[in-house]
Amino acid sequence: MQNTKRKIIHKRVRARVIGKPKQPRLFVFKSNNHIYAGIADDTVGKIIFSVSDKSLNKIKDKKGMEVAKIVGEELAKKAIEAGYKNVIFDRGGYKYHGKIKALADGARAAGLNF
Numbered sequence: 001m002q003n004t005k006r007k008i009i010h011k012r013v014r015a016r017v018i019g020k021p022k023q024p025r026l027f028v029f030k031s032n033n034h035i036y037a038g039i040a041d042d043t044v045g046k047i048i049f050s051v052s053d054k055s056l057n058k059i060k061d062k063k064g065m066e067v068a069k070i071v072g073e074e075l076a077k078k079a080i081e082a083g084y085k086n087v088i089f090d091r092g093g094y095k096y097h098g099k100i101k102a103l104a105d106g107a108r109a110a111g112l113n114f
């Protein structure tokens with residue numbers, strides 16, 4: 001029920017949030033155990049790159065919001081290296097608190113603007 005409601009909200013938000021070549025979309029997905037984030041260009045329908053807690057080795061002893069913040073920082077580093085300083089944040093239908101907020105704060109702290 002809760003995930004169904006999230007999907008409805010996500011569909012409604014995605015109708016308004018569109019990533020462009022100069023300002024791509026930063027998307028977030030979280031499962032029960034992991035958190036994923038990526039940068040997508042919606043004009044061509046491609047994911048430019050993504051980061052997850054499974055792909056990072058330096059978070060073995062960390063949990064929860066600490067992991068989300070590190071994922072946000074790593075995503076921001078990759079985005080800035082690729083030349084994307086400004087992005088549009090797509091929270092994926094989740095409330096803006098907890099892990100989602102920590103990921104966004106980590107990305108902002110590393111220099112990403114949204």
